[in-house]
Amino acid sequence: MTDLTAHNRSSEATPSLYRVLHCVVNGRPVTKLVDVRASLLDMLRDDFRLTSVKKGCEVGECGACTVLVDGESFDACIYLAVWVDGKDVRTCEGLASIEGELNVAQQSFIDQTAVQCGFCTPGLLMSATELLETGKSYTRDELRVLLAGHLCRCTGYENIVNAVEIAMHKHLTDTAPDTFWDGEGSNQATT
Amino acid sequence: MYDMKALYEAHSVREAITLLTDHPDARILAGGSDILVALRDGKHLGQEWVSIQRIDEMRRITMDEEGTLRIGALCSSSNITANDLVRRYAPSLGEAVATIGGPQVRNIATIGGNICNGVPSADSAATCFAWDAVMELEGPDGTRHVPIGEFYIRTKQVDIRPGEVVTAILITKDAYEGYKGAYFKYAMRNAMDIATCTCSTTVKMSADRETVENARIAFGVAGPIPCRAPHGEAAIRGKEPTKEAVLAAARAAIQDTNSRDSWRASKAFREHMLQEMARRCLIRSIKRAGGHLHD
Numbered sequence: 001m002t003d004l005t006a007h008n009r010s011s012e013a014t015p016s017l018y019r020v021l022h023c024v025v026n027g028r029p030v031t032k033l034v035d036v037r038a039s040l041l042d043m044l045r046d047d048f049r050l051t052s053v054k055k056g057c058e059v060g061e062c063g064a065c066t067v068l069v070d071g072e073s074f075d076a077c078i079y080l081a082v083w084v085d086g087k088d089v090r091t092c093e094g095l096a097s098i099e100g101e102l103n104v105a106q107q108s109f110i111d112q113t114a115v116q117c118g119f120c121t122p123g124l125l126m127s128a129t130e131l132l133e134t135g136k137s138y139t140r141d142e143l144r145v146l147l148a149g150h151l152c153r154c155t156g157y158e159n160i161v162n163a164v165e166i167a168m169h170k171h172l173t174d175t176a177p178d179t180f181w182d183g184e185g186s187n188q189a190t191t
Numbered sequence: 192m193y194d195m196k197a198l199y200e201a202h203s204v205r206e207a208i209t210l211l212t213d214h215p216d217a218r219i220l221a222g223g224s225d226i227l228v229a230l231r232d233g234k235h236l237g238q239e240w241v242s243i244q245r246i247d248e249m250r251r252i253t254m255d256e257e258g259t260l261r262i263g264a265l266c267s268s269s270n271i272t273a274n275d276l277v278r279r280y281a282p283s284l285g286e287a288v289a290t291i292g293g294p295q296v297r298n299i300a301t302i303g304g305n306i307c308n309g310v311p312s313a314d315s316a317a318t319c320f321a322w323d324a325v326m327e328l329e330g331p332d333g334t335r336h337v338p339i340g341e342f343y344i345r346t347k348q349v350d351i352r353p354g355e356v357v358t359a360i361l362i363t364k365d366a367y368e369g370y371k372g373a374y375f376k377y378a379m380r381n382a383m384d385i386a387t388c389t390c391s392t393t394v395k396m397s398a399d400r401e402t403v404e405n406a407r408i409a410f411g412v413a414g415p416i417p418c419r420a421p422h423g424e425a426a427i428r429g430k431e432p433t434k435e436a437v438l439a440a441a442r443a444a445i446q447d448t449n450s451r452d453s454w455r456a457s458k459a460f461r462e463h464m465l466q467e468m469a470r471r472c473l474i475r476s477i478k479r480a481g482g483h484l485h486d
Contacts, residue, residue: 015197015239036198039227059228061383066295072269075295078227080193082200083244127294148382149293 021085025050026094034081041065041076043084044091052092052122056151063150066123067091073130075149092122095129104174105129108167109160116154124150128164132171140165193230197239201246204329204358210241212331212354217241219356221265221304224296249303249358252276258364261327264303264357268315269294271302281362283372283476287318287391290376293383303357306339309347309416316417317391318374320409323366330355343416369395369404373475375468388412388450388461390468394476396432403427403482406440406473413448413465420444423469432477433485441470 022031025048034043041058044050044067053076056064060078067076068090095103102110105128115121124147131138131146138146143164144157152160199214201207211217217239220226229235243249249265252274260280262271268288271277277285291297291305291314305315306326319339326342328335331354339360342350351357372393378384389411397404406427408420423444430436450461474484 015199017197019200035192037193037195039193042192059231060224060292060296063293063295072298073295074299078223079299080198080223080227080242080244082198082242145382146294149295 019082019085021082023084023086024088026090036080036082038081039077040067040069040074040079040081040084040089043081044076044089050091050093054119054122056119056123061151062120063123063127064120066126066149068126068130071130071133073127073149090126090129092125095125103129104171105132105164105167108163108170112159112163112166114155114159114163120150120152120154124152124160124164128167131164132168135172137172138168143168193227194236195230195240196237198242199240200242200244203246204248204356207241207243207246207356208329208331208354211356214239214241215353219243219307221307222267222299222301223304224292224300225304225308243356254280258368260362260367262302262360262362264327264359265301268297268300268302268305272297280367281322281372283374283391283393284315284318284322284362287314287374287376287389290314290374290386296383302360306342306360307349307351307357309343309345309349311343311346311411311413311415311417312386312389313411313417314374314376314386314389317389317409317411318372319360320417320419321372321374321391321393321407322362322370323407325361325363326357327359327361328352328355329358336361340419346415369480370407371395371476371479371481373472373479375472377464377468386411387456388464388468390465390472392469392472392476394473394480394482396477396480396482400481400483402429402431403477404429406476408440408444408469408473410444410448410465410469413450413461415449418447418449420447420469422446427473431485432482437470437473437477437484440473441466444469 017036018033019036020033044053054064056062058077060075065076066073070087105125109115199210201210220240220242249263251263253261268291272285272289291300302315305313324339326337337350370393374391376386377388378386391409393407395405406424408423411417423440426443427440445462445466450458452458
């Protein structure tokens, strides 16, 4: 059994600022040395070039940095990188199928003109994906509550709610089994 | 990148206590939705942290043989709201934590952190008072239980001793059996906002449902720490649930508050809101507990 007391005392002078973590990012297992002070946002953007994860406010207010960790949505800006060890992370880059087919939510956002500047879009798509993957049917009011962690300066939200609602109906009436898009479901979250 | 001197990660309660004891200047970091935001604001710079995020044993909601509902301190708001035991025995707690921030924040925010941050506006605070919750702490000297009414010392300071970790929030059978509750959060926005003031009540009706056997009224942001309203409770206890009795109880409850004038709201406005919120919460609690509101 490790004597944690001795371990910590010996490294007291220079507490380690780095940790090796193992996780899955958009379906790929990765090993990364990270600074313990880094946010998940820093790690995904800087170390993995997953720039769909936007830095909107860095204080968990705007939702532009929303990602899915083990199927649950989190603001990556206030989520420490080290907490993702052993977990499954998904960003917007991982939503389309391997062949490049957009998922139901992505396509719906385009069809419903729910994208203007696009800055809030990736975060919204992750939240939309989370709620669609619950397989439940939500009222419009419930959808607004579920999307309340996102700010959009362009659209006035109406088309965004339309897009999510239509994607939900499409997803629920789709005769395909639990896959989220027609074809392979390699990124199926286990919620 | 966050300005931290060090981050020590605990994987068990024992390890957390050891780390806190070995690094007495270190503070506990749970979900981070309060602390990491404060760090961005330039507070707690150069601080050492003990991250307890990995302590999965503190994420469980269970009921023990005596019927005590035990909510692990690291349970997220979302988990609490969705939990069957909470829904059955203390549903207004699930409703209260469902008003925190937005969905992403609710997935990371923990009930332990919400209480230990020590601010009266915390959405779980008033409701924990209304359910007579007991805080369970583990430390170098063993386990301690502190009724929530004694846990808050002053704003931003709760009764955690050096080396201690809050491990669970307990609601005993006596506290929940027969009670139904309601929570009201008054804030500027419908989401992503901190409460201007909160009210939480629980009511137990008599066996024939004709009188209020007991009521607990709690307020948040009616003073420096959350509080119960014993005058309000006494005013409705044993009474028939009439509109007048409820209004009188709500009025009496304000006697137990100590609101202040601030840039956010005046004292008069706060008292007006708190009274109306108490009135509505009592009515809702009475109805949920099987009572009928008479004229």
